[in-house]
Amino acid sequence: MTLSLLNPFFTLLLPLAALPVIFHLFFRLKKLPRPFPTLMFFHRLDPRLNARRRLREWLILLLRALLILLVLLALARPVWFGVGREGGAAAVIVIDNSGSMSGAAQGGRSKLKQAVDAARDIVNNMRDRDAAGLVLLVPDPAVPPPAGLTSDKDALKIALDNVSETEAGGSVAAAMASAVAMLEHTSAARCEIHVLSDLQAEKWSQVPVDLRPPRPGARIVVHRIPSPFASQPNVSLAGLQMPSRPVVAGRRFPVEAQLVNPGPVEAQVRLNWLDDSGNRGSQELTVAPGARKSATVTMEASNPGLRWALFSLDGDDFPADNDAAAAFVCGEKHAVLFAGEPGDFGYLPLAMSPSGQGRLSGLVVSFSGGDSLPASLAGGTASFAVTTWDRLARGASEAHQLLAAGGTVLVVPSPNDSTSVAAMPDWLAISPRSLQSASNGLALTVLDKASAMFDDLRDDKGEVALHNVKVFRFYPLRTAADGTPVLGVEDGGVVLASQKVGAGLLLASGLAFDPAWSTLPLKPAFVALAQDMVLADSGTSAKSIALVAGEPLHLASTNADALQVQSLGGSALDWKGKPAQFLTFPRAGVYAMRIGPRTTYAAVSSSEKEGRQKFITSDDLPALGALSYTVKDLPGGQSLLPELRKQERSLDLSLPLILLAFACLGLEGWLANPPPLKPRAPAAASSSAPVPT
Amino acid sequence: MNPVSAYKFLPPELADRLRGLTLSVRKPVEGALQGLHRSPHHGASVEFADYREYTRGDPPNLIDWPVYARSDRYVIRRYQEETNLCACILLDTSESMAFRGGGARSKIDYGCFLAAGLMYVLVNQSDAAGLTLFNEEIRQSLPPARSLEGLRPLLLALEGIKASGRSRIDRALHQIAEQIQRRSLVVLISDLLQDPVDLVKGLQHLRHNKHEILVLQPLDPAEMSLDFMGLAELRELETGARLVVQADELREAYAQEVQKFLEEIRRGCLDSLAEYHLLDTRQPVEEVLHRQLHRAKGG
Numbered sequence: 001m002t003l004s005l006l007n008p009f010f011t012l013l014l015p016l017a018a019l020p021v022i023f024h025l026f027f028r029l030k031k032l033p034r035p036f037p038t039l040m041f042f043h044r045l046d047p048r049l050n051a052r053r054r055l056r057e058w059l060i061l062l063l064r065a066l067l068i069l070l071v072l073l074a075l076a077r078p079v080w081f082g083v084g085r086e087g088g089a090a091a092v093i094v095i096d097n098s099g100s101m102s103g104a105a106q107g108g109r110s111k112l113k114q115a116v117d118a119a120r121d122i123v124n125n126m127r128d129r130d131a132a133g134l135v136l137l138v139p140d141p142a143v144p145p146p147a148g149l150t151s152d153k154d155a156l157k158i159a160l161d162n163v164s165e166t167e168a169g170g171s172v173a174a175a176m177a178s179a180v181a182m183l184e185h186t187s188a189a190r191c192e193i194h195v196l197s198d199l200q201a202e203k204w205s206q207v208p209v210d211l212r213p214p215r216p217g218a219r220i221v222v223h224r225i226p227s228p229f230a231s232q233p234n235v236s237l238a239g240l241q242m243p244s245r246p247v248v249a250g251r252r253f254p255v256e257a258q259l260v261n262p263g264p265v266e267a268q269v270r271l272n273w274l275d276d277s278g279n280r281g282s283q284e285l286t287v288a289p290g291a292r293k294s295a296t297v298t299m300e301a302s303n304p305g306l307r308w309a310l311f312s313l314d315g316d317d318f319p320a321d322n323d324a325a326a327a328f329v330c331g332e333k334h335a336v337l338f339a340g341e342p343g344d345f346g347y348l349p350l351a352m353s354p355s356g357q358g359r360l361s362g363l364v365v366s367f368s369g370g371d372s373l374p375a376s377l378a379g380g381t382a383s384f385a386v387t388t389w390d391r392l393a394r395g396a397s398e399a400h401q402l403l404a405a406g407g408t409v410l411v412v413p414s415p416n417d418s419t420s421v422a423a424m425p426d427w428l429a430i431s432p433r434s435l436q437s438a439s440n441g442l443a444l445t446v447l448d449k450a451s452a453m454f455d456d457l458r459d460d461k462g463e464v465a466l467h468n469v470k471v472f473r474f475y476p477l478r479t480a481a482d483g484t485p486v487l488g489v490e491d492g493g494v495v496l497a498s499q500k501v502g503a504g505l506l507l508a509s510g511l512a513f514d515p516a517w518s519t520l521p522l523k524p525a526f527v528a529l530a531q532d533m534v535l536a537d538s539g540t541s542a543k544s545i546a547l548v549a550g551e552p553l554h555l556a557s558t559n560a561d562a563l564q565v566q567s568l569g570g571s572a573l574d575w576k577g578k579p580a581q582f583l584t585f586p587r588a589g590v591y592a593m594r595i596g597p598r599t600t601y602a603a604v605s606s607s608e609k610e611g612r613q614k615f616i617t618s619d620d621l622p623a624l625g626a627l628s629y630t631v632k633d634l635p636g637g638q639s640l641l642p643e644l645r646k647q648e649r650s651l652d653l654s655l656p657l658i659l660l661a662f663a664c665l666g667l668e669g670w671l672a673n674p675p676p677l678k679p680r681a682p683a684a685a686s687s688s689a690p691v692p693t
Numbered sequence: 694m695n696p697v698s699a700y701k702f703l704p705p706e707l708a709d710r711l712r713g714l715t716l717s718v719r720k721p722v723e724g725a726l727q728g729l730h731r732s733p734h735h736g737a738s739v740e741f742a743d744y745r746e747y748t749r750g751d752p753p754n755l756i757d758w759p760v761y762a763r764s765d766r767y768v769i770r771r772y773q774e775e776t777n778l779c780a781c782i783l784l785d786t787s788e789s790m791a792f793r794g795g796g797a798r799s800k801i802d803y804g805c806f807l808a809a810g811l812m813y814v815l816v817n818q819s820d821a822a823g824l825t826l827f828n829e830e831i832r833q834s835l836p837p838a839r840s841l842e843g844l845r846p847l848l849l850a851l852e853g854i855k856a857s858g859r860s861r862i863d864r865a866l867h868q869i870a871e872q873i874q875r876r877s878l879v880v881l882i883s884d885l886l887q888d889p890v891d892l893v894k895g896l897q898h899l900r901h902n903k904h905e906i907l908v909l910q911p912l913d914p915a916e917m918s919l920d921f922m923g924l925a926e927l928r929e930l931e932t933g934a935r936l937v938v939q940a941d942e943l944r945e946a947y948a949q950e951v952q953k954f955l956e957e958i959r960r961g962c963l964d965s966l967a968e969y970h971l972l973d974t975r976q977p978v979e980e981v982l983h984r985q986l987h988r989a990k991g992g
Contacts, residue, residue, distance in 0.1 A: 033928035037789040037800075037916050038886045039936050041950045042927075045943065050936055057937070674942050679949040 006077035006216045008628055013072050020064035024057075045677065056671055063668040070661035073653075077216055080651040088129035090149055090188035092179040093119045095163060096137040096197030097586075098550065099320030099610025102165035103198070103227060111225045115196035116163050118223065118634055122194065123156045133182040134159050137170035137197070138550050139583045141565065141575040148182055166586035167320045167606030168550025172623040173208040174583075180214045191218035196634065198225045201614040204623040211625040220629035227615045232317030233267035235287050236260045236608040237324045240311060240546075241294075245455065245535055247330045249304040251362030255326060257295045257311055261287035262612060269315040271295050276308050276569060301330040306544070306601055308590040310569050323588035324605035325570055327544040333358040334534055338367045339387040339395070344414045346514035347521035348386065351530035361531050383407045384534050388414045389424075389432060389475075396425035403504030410507040410533060413475055415514035429482035430497045430508040432475035441470030442489040444520065451486055451498075452536035456528040466525055471495065471518040475510035483508075507533060544601040548608075549587055555579045555595065564594045570604070700848040702802075702809035710979045711810055714986040715818045716778075716878075744768045778820035778878055779837050782808045783869060784851075785883030787828040787860030788930045794915020796974030803911040804882040805851040806978035811880055814986055816844050824850060827865035828858035834872075859931045862887055866895025870902050878905040881967075885910050885958055893961035906967035910958065913974050918948045 005011060042049055101112040119134070126132055134145040134156060143162040146155045176193075183191045193214060197204070199222070214220065241256035261267045267287045274280040279299070287293045301307045307330045313322035336352055338345055349356075349365045358364040385402060392399055392411045399409050413432070424431045446454065446464045454464040476493035479485055486507075487496035495510045513521050513530070520526050547553070555563065563579040570589020575582065585591060585604040593600045619631040747756055747767035757770045784804050793799035798806075812822040821837035824847045838844040862883055869879065879899050885892060885908075899906050914920070919940045926937045955971060962969035972981055 031926060033926040033935055034921070035792065035930055036927040037792040037884065037913070037930055039927060039929045039934055040886060041947055041954065042936055042938060042943070044954070045946050045950050049938070053937055053939070674939065676941070677943050677946045679946040 003078060003080050004219070004628075006079055006218075006628075008076060010072050010076035014069065016072065017065045017069040019068065020061050024061055045679075056674070060668055060671050063664045063671065067661050067664040067668065070657050070664060074657035074661065075654075078653040078657070080653060088127075088131070088188045089190040089192065090131045090133075090183060090186040091122060091126075091192045091194055092133040092135060092149070092182050093122060094135045094137065094175050094179050094193060094195040094197075095119055096170070096195070096203075097140065097163055097166050098137050098170040098200070098203060099165070099167045099607055100198055100200040100202070100227075100612075101225075102320040102610075103230070103318055105198075105225055106228050110165065111198045111227065112163070112165055114225055114634070115223075116160050118196055119194075120157065120160050123153050123160065126151070126153060131186065131188065132156055133179070135175050135178045135182070136163065137172065137175045137203075138166045138168040138586045140164075140166060140586045141582060142573060142586070149186055165320060166549065167323060167588050167610065168584060168586045169203060169548070169607045169609055170550050171552075172203055172206070173211055176208075176211060176624065176627070180212050180218075183214050183218050186215075191215060193218060193220045195220065195222040196225065197222065198227050199616040199621065199631075200227075200610070200612070201616055202609045202612055204616050204621050207622045208625045211627060213627055220624070220627055222621060222624075222629055222631045223634040224616075224631055225634050227613070230263070230317055230613050231265075233261060233263045233265040233289075234318040234321070234611045234613070235267045235269045235313055235316045236262070236321040236611045237271075237311060237313050237606065238292070238608045239605060240324050240326045240603075242326055242328060245532075247301055247307070247328050248362030248535065249301055249330050249333050250358045250360070251333075252298050252300045252360060255297045255299055255309065255311075257297060257324065259285065259287050259293045259295065259313070260608060261289055261291055261293075264289050267316055269313045271297070271311065271313060273297055273299075273309055273311045274569075275299060275301070275310075277302060301328075304330050304332045306330075306568075308569050308601075308603065310588075310590070318611045321606050321608050321611035323570065325588055325590045325603040326546075327568075327590045327601045327603035329544065331362075334363050334384060336363050336365045336534055337385045338365060339370075339385055339391050340367065340414075341369055342367055343416070344388055345386060345412060346415045346512050346517075347526070348412065348513040348530055351513070351521070351527045352534060363531060363534055384410070386410045386412065388412060388417070390414070390417070392428075393424060396428075399506075400425070400427060400501065403506060404502035406503040408505045408507065408534070410509065412509040413512045415512040415516060417512070427501065428506070428508075429480035429499045430506070431478050432508075432510050433478055435473065435475055436493070437473050438471065438489075441472050441519070442474075442491060442493075444469035444471050444495070444518065445488050445490060447485040447488045447494065448498075453486075453529060453532040455536070456532055457525050466520075467523055469518060469520045469523060469525075471511060471520075473512075473517045477508060477510045487511075544603060547585060547602050547604045549604050549606050550584050553582060553584050555582070555593070561595045566592050566594075568592055568601075700809065701852045702805040703813055703848055707806070707810060707979050707982075708813060710983060711814050711986070712817065714814050714983065716780075716811070716814050716820075716986055744770060778815065779875060780811070780815050780820060780822045780878040780880060781825060781837075781869065781873055782811060782822060782880045783825050783827060783865060783882065784808050784854075785828070785860055785862060785865075785881075785885075786826050786832060786854050786856050787858055788856050789860060789884055789886050791856035792913055792916060792930060793974075794913040795920055796913045796915075797977075798974060799856075800884050800911045800913060800974060801854060801856045803972070803974045803978060804909075805854060807882050807909055807911070807972075807982065808880075809848055809851055810978060810982040812838070812844055812847055813841075814982070816841055822847070825865075825869060826850070826854060827862075827868075829861040829864065831865055831868055832858075860884075860887060863891040863895035866892075867898050870895070870898040870904070873902070873904065876903045876905070878907065880907045880909065882909045882911070884912055889954065889957040889961050892958070893965055896962065896965035896967050900965045900967065906962075906965065908958075908962050908967050908969045909972055910955075910970065911972040911974050917951050919944045 046052065095115050097112055101115065102110055105111040105114045123132055128151065131149040131151045133149045136145065143159060145159045146152065150156065179193045191214065238258040238260045241258065243253045247253050257271055266289055269285055269287065270282050271285055272282045281297065283295055285293065285295055299309060306327065308325060308327040311324045316322065338349055342349055353361050353363040353365045356365055385407065387409065389411055403409055444466055446466065449464055457464050457466065459465050471489050474489065474493065474495045477495065477497050479494055479497050483497045483499045485494040485497050488494045497508050499506045511517055515521050561579065562576060563582055565573060565575045565582060567573040568590040571587035573591065579595060585602065588604050588606045591602045591604065593602060621629065621631065744757065745768065747769050751769055755769045757768050760766065760768050786801065790801035790804060791799050808824060812824065815822040816838060821839045823837035824835040825831055826833045833850065835847050835850055838847055862885060896906055921940050923941065924937060924939050926935055928935050959969055970985065
């Protein structure tokens, strides 16, 4: 039998019971006594008048203090459990199905299995008038629990059978809010919230912003599932770093996987990856204790469209933080049209596309030949054209049309050209001056360091590394206000500049990409620079989002539209319903979310935090805020039923306390308003007739 | 210059109203001068008293010869000697007399007016009036004055009174009874707030010494009945003792208790052959004096 306060806040106000005494003493000090000739008559009236009055005064004060005390205690709702009437019980079972629960409990079974068994025990022992509800810490679309409270044991058992490990963090506050909402309208005499969790510190140390208390009378019992010390190392896959540039079909790209070993033991793991085309690979990695390590995997998407890849770790003790996914949209191969003969462009075509067909670089080059820009350029499929200064002068209108349509034109001098260039069109803000030579070579310098064409040339500090390029011949460029210098030489001359023309971009070079003009074509950086000039301005239209399992999902849609979620890779899921009902992804994978005609892709990785081996061992749970709760260790195999049965009998002491308070009030009123004192019985001497004066 | 014009307790209008009034006593008093009042001694006067047998040594011219002719007995006609009155006014100056509730003035002021008025009337009718101030003992005794000029220090003494100390009326009465040698009129002005039994003993002592006693008891209406509501803490003026009372609870019983007390006082005065008057401080002093003195004159 235990006595519990359902609203313990009011016990903090118990000192208010001293207010009557304080007021009494305060006003007694403030009040001036009234002068009076003699108190003789009062003493003659009743010699014990003062003592009687004092006694009555303190009795009144005592009753007033008692009145406040009883009212506050009644408001605190004391309930005596274990006695009184027995009624139907309503129990909400909150199961922590977060990633940390997939760890092993004592006995070798997973903590989640132990929690599910304990919940099943409660369901099995429910009586006909009892009801129970199920709330998962991580909402799992694959396991829809019965809505609200139900007495249907079979439905509850099926739901419990389907509860499985997730790789997500989960929200204690959201789960408790769901549990409290379930109990709000029940008519059961006894309400319980049973939480089954390992109390991982990551989740249970977070102080909630606003946590609504359950209905009066409800009791929260947190059953802690002890976590044994993990002797084996655990490595988490903390994230994937995709390249910043859009992926192009046929072009290789690096993916950087971040690994974390929070434990004190060195870990040896295998990083596996698998893409949507069935390509797979693996790496053996050693991660030092307490260290982060990154591993780069080079991947290639052969076809345009949505592509994805799954990464996983093998070889550690804890599996719930070992998965990550990447989803990306692979663009078409880029067509680059060289207006002229291959010999007019030096090493540039080879640098852009070594194979010529887009393998490795994703760029497909072609040559138009002839002395001018082809007329079909404006309406063609190529968005990137390379021409010489002479040809630009002769086909200015075609080039302008391509630029106006959003294309890019790179104009370069021919390596064999040594004469002055023809007159340039008026819209061109950049024009070459006369050819200059430097037998010893001038150093090439970067003038526009923020340009996207240098993204692959930056070092760890973000500086562009050209590695000592010397320029021997060049046309210094004259740039008007619209032109932006990009590359220059050490004497201040500009050798590469850009100009926005309409929606397009013009790149003008005073330097032929030939070893006779500079050492740039001989440098490895030249390949990256040449390809980045093409890819720098390319974009993508499709969207994909990266999420961590358990992270709240905010979909910009109305409930009128149906949401369909299908897994493309990783954990299987096929779900359809209202967007508001889909709260989060519980496991890693790649998912397509369709709302009406719009499709969004999500790459979900497991939560790195779930592998952290820190659990709350005290009875103080910050995640439950100001709620009143009890923490009990869940012994293996022991039934929760005796506990539940015991709690079903309760006696609410509020009403007796209120009645006592009313009794105090009545007694206080009687004492504070006494009937008039009866006169003294006349003495024998004064009973005779009065004598006239 | 009017000799009473400057006195606080004998303003000209009061003196004007009292002029011409007389105060006489019911019993004979001893005086040195011939006056309005009967003397305990028989002698030459116009007022016949009684007869007594002639004894040797009596002057023969006092023998009532017509009686001898009728009864053959020698008797002497005796006449009541008239003498002047010496009054002693006892004024209670204890702190309880400083109380002023619903009355026009405090009891001590009211008593001072009474004392001044009585002394003025007595002196005006060629009697002597002395003043004794007391609380728990006699504080000050002023010798009797026989003229308006002689009344001056007594009136000034009244103005200097400050009510203080506790009251022991019986002790003052015993002391006065021992001090006054000749039969006199003793006027006691006090609220008489003490045990009536002790008070009556003092009065009986005076009576035993054959003094005429007049007791004037000025009381404030606020002490005869509680005029406040609810809970109040009262402080006794003389002792400083405090008592918290619920007025509504005690009002009726208190008023009855006061009436019982006054009845005991009245009965005690009657037993001591003292003339007793209860005075309400709301009543104008001149009206009270005028009524009492006029009645005394009338009979």
